[in-house]
Amino acid sequence: MTVIRSAKQMALVARRLRAQGKAIGVVPTMGALHEGHASLIRAAAVRNDVVIVTIFVNPLQFGPSEDFARYPRPFTRDLRVARAAGAAIIFSPDAHELYPEGFQTTIDVGALARRWEGQRRSGHFRGVATVVTLLFELTQPTHAYFGQKDYQQARVIQQLVRDLHLPLTVHVLPTVREPNGLAMSSRNAYLSAQERAQAAVLYQALTLARARIRAGERRAQPLLASMRRLIRRAPQTRIDYLAIVDAVTLEPVSRLRRRMAILLAVRVGPTRLIDNLLVDVS
Ligand code: AMP
Numbered sequence: 001m002t003v004i005r006s007a008k009q010m011a012l013v014a015r016r017l018r019a020q021g022k023a024i025g026v027v028p029t030m031g032a033l034h035e036g037h038a039s040l041i042r043a044a045a046v047r048n049d050v051v052i053v054t055i056f057v058n059p060l061q062f063g064p065s066e067d068f069a070r071y072p073r074p075f076t077r078d079l080r081v082a083r084a085a086g087a088a089i090i091f092s093p094d095a096h097e098l099y100p101e102g103f104q105t106t107i108d109v110g111a112l113a114r115r116w117e118g119q120r121r122s123g124h125f126r127g128v129a130t131v132v133t134l135l136f137e138l139t140q141p142t143h144a145y146f147g148q149k150d151y152q153q154a155r156v157i158q159q160l161v162r163d164l165h166l167p168l169t170v171h172v173l174p175t176v177r178e179p180n181g182l183a184m185s186s187r188n189a190y191l192s193a194q195e196r197a198q199a200a201v202l203y204q205a206l207t208l209a210r211a212r213i214r215a216g217e218r219r220a221q222p223l224l225a226s227m228r229r230l231i232r233r234a235p236q237t238r239i240d241y242l243a244i245v246d247a248v249t250l251e252p253v254s255r256l257r258r259r260m261a262i263l264l265a266v267r268v269g270p271t272r273l274i275d276n277l278l279v280d281v282s
Pocket of ligand 1: 028029030031035036037040146147149173175176184
């Protein structure tokens with residue numbers, strides 16, 4: 001496995017691989033790799049000749065009061081996880097490699113990026129879309145892999161790839177969870193044992209809604225109310241948003257039909273967690 005730090009070097013290597021006809025699978029991450037990331041890397045290794053994992057804590061997608069400075073950066077451990085899962089190249093540039101002095105071009109993805117996370121985290125998706133575009137340009141993927149865990153992010157990237165006619169396929173893979181249902185996340189490291197146990201209500205609320213939908217409920221309001229009640233039973237939680245939305249547009253619905261996404265963002269103690277579930281309504 002090779003570690004590349006320079007943007008120029010990464011571009012050179014990727015173009016050489018593509019000239020040789022290699023399929024390149026790219027998995028963009030911010031490091032602190034866990035089993036969720038590993039599942040993406042393994043999936044990339046199955047269908048590509050070369051897997052590039054990018055590790056970059058992107059300052060552009062963090063708000064001024066967010067956790068950029070204390071975001072975990074266990075680089076040596078990340079190398080082990082990535083190698084074991086099948087990565088051939090780690091691209092881990094410094095911020096000034098991606099955003100040199102005078103950098104000013106950003107990518108703005110429109111309506112999809114404005115709701116939910118975009119509304120609460122101003123500029124977040126501009127940061128995500130910009131870095132992902134840069135990383136795609138430098139790594140030349142034929143296939144790129146994202147987690148359903150960050151569902152709105154995955155939709156934003158699908159839209160970006162479509163709008164910019166980028167010649168690659170985006171794969172969105174299922175959320176990997178802890179045994180208690182908690183979605184794996186690098187930010188789970190911030191949780192105390194007690195908070196971690198309480199955080200299980202997020203997935204419980206999602207599966208409760210899914211069960212009620214399967215039993216025939218089609219009205220969003222009662223579903224949201226029962227989720228809210230369940231989450232509030234855990235004393236250290238504070239709901240940021242709960243929503244039932246069209247899985248493509250992410251617009252909220254009052255009656256469920258076709259493919260729905262149930263989205264939530266909840267603070268558990270000081271830590272903000274997001275999760276979601278997709279449900280097909282026949
Ligand atoms: P991050 O390092 O948190 O920016 O995540 C990098 C990629 O891994 C994103 O596409 C995430 O959606 C994905 N990811 C994060 N957590 C999980 C998980 N629990 N299961 C599957 N994919 C995940």
